[in-house]
Amino acid sequence: MDIQKLIEIRKQAEEAVADMPDGPLKTKAFEMMFNSLRADAMQPKRKKRPKGAKKDTAAAKPRGPRKEGPKARIKQLKDEGFFDQPRYAQEVVTHLEEAKGFTHTDSDVSARLLELVREQVLRRKKDNKGVYQYTNW
DSSP states (O other), rough: OOHHHHHHHHOOOOHHTTSSSHHHHHHHHHHHHHHHHHHHHHOOOOOOOOOTOOOOOOSSSSOOOOSHHHHHHHHHHHTTGGGSSSHHHHHHHHHHTTTTOOOOOOOHHEEEEHHHTTTSSEEEEEESSEEEEEEOO
16 A cells, blocks of 8 residues: 555544544544554455446356255165165165265155155055155055
C-alpha cells in the first residue's frame, strides 16, 4: 500500500472520530477505525454485477434429476442376484455401505424396499418373528 493511500485512510479515520471528546476512548476509536479501513483497502476488490445481470451459467454445472438414489441402488443389487435369498432391510443397508460405499439410513432403505414391493419388483415375507425379508421370488 502506498503512502498516499495511508494518508487518505488516516484522514477518513480522523473524520470518523472528529466529534468525540479527546481522551482514551477517542484514541481507541481512531485506532479501530484506521485498522478497519486499512484492512478493507488491502482486500482485493470484487467486481460487482450490475443489478439484474445473471450469473455466468457457462461455469455452473447443469443440474438435473438424480439418477442414482437408494432405490436405483437396491434395483442394482437385485440385478446382481443379492435378493436370490431372503434379506432383511438391515442386511441391505449394511451391504450398500460395506460393499458399495453408499450410506443410507435404515428408514430410507426400508421405505425404498416397500416401494419396490408395491411396484412388484421385489417380494416380501414375514419370518417367524414377524420381521420382513425381501426377495426376488
